[in-house]
Amino acid sequence: xxxxxxxxxxxxxxxxxxxxxxxxxxxxxxxxxxxxxxxxxxxxxxxxxxxxxxxxxxxxxxxxxxxxxxxxxxxxxxxxxxxxxxxxxxxxxxxxxxxxxxxxxxxxxxxxxxxxxxxxxxxxxxxxxxxxxxxxxxxxxxxxxxxxxxxxxxxxxxxxxxxxxxxxxxxxxxxxxxxxxxxxxxxxxxxxxxxxxxxxxxxxxxxxxxxxxxxxxxxxxxxxxxxxxxxxxxxxxxxxxxxxxxxxxxxxxxxxxxxxxxxxxxxxxxxxxxxxxxxxxxxxxxxxxxxxxxxxxxxxxxxxxxxxxxxxxxxxxxxxxxxxxxxxxxxxxxxxxxxxxxxxxxxxxxxxxxxxxxxxxxxxxxxxxxxxxxxxxxxxxxxxxxxxxx
Numbered sequence: 001x002x003x004x005x006x007x008x009x010x011x012x013x014x015x016x017x018x019x020x021x022x023x024x025x026x027x028x029x030x031x032x033x034x035x036x037x038x039x040x041x042x043x044x045x046x047x048x049x050x051x052x053x054x055x056x057x058x059x060x061x062x063x064x065x066x067x068x069x070x071x072x073x074x075x076x077x078x079x080x081x082x083x084x085x086x087x088x089x090x091x092x093x094x095x096x097x098x099x100x101x102x103x104x105x106x107x108x109x110x111x112x113x114x115x116x117x118x119x120x121x122x123x124x125x126x127x128x129x130x131x132x133x134x135x136x137x138x139x140x141x142x143x144x145x146x147x148x149x150x151x152x153x154x155x156x157x158x159x160x161x162x163x164x165x166x167x168x169x170x171x172x173x174x175x176x177x178x179x180x181x182x183x184x185x186x187x188x189x190x191x192x193x194x195x196x197x198x199x200x201x202x203x204x205x206x207x208x209x210x211x212x213x214x215x216x217x218x219x220x221x222x223x224x225x226x227x228x229x230x231x232x233x234x235x236x237x238x239x240x241x242x243x244x245x246x247x248x249x250x251x252x253x254x255x256x257x258x259x260x261x262x263x264x265x266x267x268x269x270x271x272x273x274x275x276x277x278x279x280x281x282x283x284x285x286x287x288x289x290x291x292x293x294x295x296x297x298x299x300x301x302x303x304x305x306x307x308x309x310x311x312x313x314x315x316x317x318x319x320x321x322x323x324x325x326x327x328x329x330x331x332x333x334x335x336x337x338x339x340x341x342x343x344x345x346x347x348x349x350x351x352x353x354x355x356x357x358x359x360x361x362x363x364x365x366x367x368x369x370x371x372x373x374x375x376x377x378x379x380x381x382x383x384x385x386x387x388x389x390x
Contacts, residue, residue: 009147009153021070028179030191033123036054038061044114059176063175070168089144099119099130099133123191186363192360201281203264210250212249214247217244217246225243283374285372288371289368290366291365292344293356296326298366321344325347
């Protein structure tokens with residue numbers, strides 16, 4: 001007769017199972033984000049040529065983690081699950097050790113490895129530094145080793161072997177289908193700074209507010225008059241017959257307000273930034289923004305849907321603009337090729353360091369976000385674009 005599972009081992013098994021399920025869930029709700037993280041890893045390790053496989057690798061990794069969590073929690077093929085846990089944790093233990101050391105060397109100016117700063121182990125739900133992630137893995141690998149050593153004391157499920165294999169297959173299918181749904185549409189849970197209800201005005205640099213005063217002198221008695229620009233514009237032409245211009249005084253009445261996260265600009269072909277005027281808090285007009293972080297990877301079916309929505313916005317006098325990280329030359333060609341009749345602004349970024357705010361705002365290329373007074377009202381992946389403006 002097989003001995004009963006020790007209580008301490010049962011607790012470890014349940015905790016490790018729940019940990020893997022939680023970790024896989026936080027990534028599965030937004031698999032595009034983990035795909036981006038995987039691509040960052042590829043680039044960091046000099047394997048940028050694997051970029052096309054980044055999303056596939058992310059989906060597989062999340063599914064494996066979910067399956068292992070279910071196997072451990074429900075005692076399905078526990079010997080195989082124990083081996084899976086050990087291999088999984090050993091790999092990430094040494095990976096995060098390297099990331100922590102490499103980041104330390106970078107911070108102290110010893111060598112620049114281009115290390116990934118966020119491991120993405122809990123998606124965007126829980127953000128951790130590389131050192132914190134490594135210390136977390138130190139804590140986790142100890143019970144993992146204990147569980148592996150005593151793996152034969154874990155009683156297997158009473159279900160038949162083929163039923164257990166069927167359950168493993170079903171767990172994998174559930175994870176993959178759920179992830180594909182989130183990839184085709186939007187994250188089931190949005191952990192980004194651009195989720196519904198978020199006020200994004202703090203991401204927009206507010207220029208300094210200046211007051212300009214004009215000084216004029218009466219020709220008859222020599223008395224001076226100080227006028228604001230609005231007051232001057234309201235004067236009739238005969239005012240200039242009686243007064244001579246003397247001087248102007250410029251003063252800053254409100255200092256420039258830097259963005260909470262620098263890097264979100266909407267530049268036209270002349271270099272003028274339109275972000276503040278579009279996103280300012282006192283602008284009560286609805287604003288639809290089409291996000292296309294990379295024009296070379298933008299789905300043209302989504303662009304066609306966006307054109308129809310933009311036309312409806314134009315009829316209703318609603319603002320509709322687009323923003324992309326692609327170059328101005330690419331923008332000009334894209335606008336011409338797709339006959340776009342709405343502004344497409346340029347958001348310049350460092351191709352390696354970012355910040356990738358256009359890419360991260362909506363997990364779709366293209367994607368649309370509806371704003372009002374700088375607050376996110378709604379957002380859509382290109383497959384779900386509305387046909388008419390609200």
